[in-house]
Amino acid sequence: MGRILPPDAVGVVYSVLGDVLKSHHGTWLSVGMLGTIWVTSTAFDAMIEALNIAYDATDDRPFWKSRVLAIALAICMGGLLFAALAVMMVGPRFGAWLAIHLKVSMGFAAAWPILHWTLGIGLTILAVEIIYFFAPRVKQRFLATLPGAILFVAVWVGLSFLLGVYFRHFASYSRTYGALGGMIAFMTWLYWTSFVLLLGAELNSELAKSSAKGSLLPKEDFGPDRDSTESSDKDRAA
DSSP states (O other): OTTTSOHHHHHHHHHHHHHHHHSOGGGTTSHHHHHHHHHHHHHHHHHHHHHHHHTTOOOOOOHHHHHHHHHHHHHHHHHHHHHHHHHHHTOTTHHHHHHHHSOOOHHHHHHHHHHHHHHHHHHHHHHHHHHHHHSSSSOOOGGGGHHHHHHHHHHHHHHHHHHHHIIIIIOOOSSTTHHHHHHHHHHHHHHHHHHHHHHHHHHHHHHHHTSSSOSOOOGGGOOTTHHHHHHHHHHHHO
16 A cells, blocks of 8 residues: 555554554453444445346345355455455565575566466456356356456456556645545545446346346245256146
8 A cells, every 4th residue: 555655644554553563452342343334245245136136136135144154255255355455565576585485496486477367367257256146136157157257357457457557656745635635536446446336236247138038036046956846836737
């Protein structure tokens, strides 16, 4: 973050991290932490609702099941994105560092500049695919969510690049409202990120509707005995 954000903004981040690290370990499961989990799950619950709309699906799951799913998606997506960010932040020279300190083969060090981009993008695509697969109340194959995930990651990388260009070349932080302008730019990036996430879901939905089945059925309509039940009905009708 320090490579992109202005020093004043990074100082705020450092101060918050300092307050967290100086606190006692027993306060991690405090009311504030539970509130953070609740707010995060609420955001993912809203994402589940939006994806159901994008897939034209009706969600009849109870509140507790939807909330547990939101928490699980938050943990899973957060872990994958954190791993992708960590891989990207160590940079292309990390392979050479591993080769020197951990006696990793030089072939790995030579391939790391390409491998770290592959891992970062792959983990991000996987995180988005998990959201597309588990959040909407529809039955679909996991690989069927790949087109929307690729679209999201491609546009998201472009938006992040444009945000970095703004922070590096156009933002003026010496003025009174410079930091406020940076926050507005960040919120605009977050808004377009959410929009592209829904756009990828719409792409997956339309591709599924144009497939051989021609529609997306709810998950409860699929079961191990559905085909056998249909065949037995046809036999009785015959």
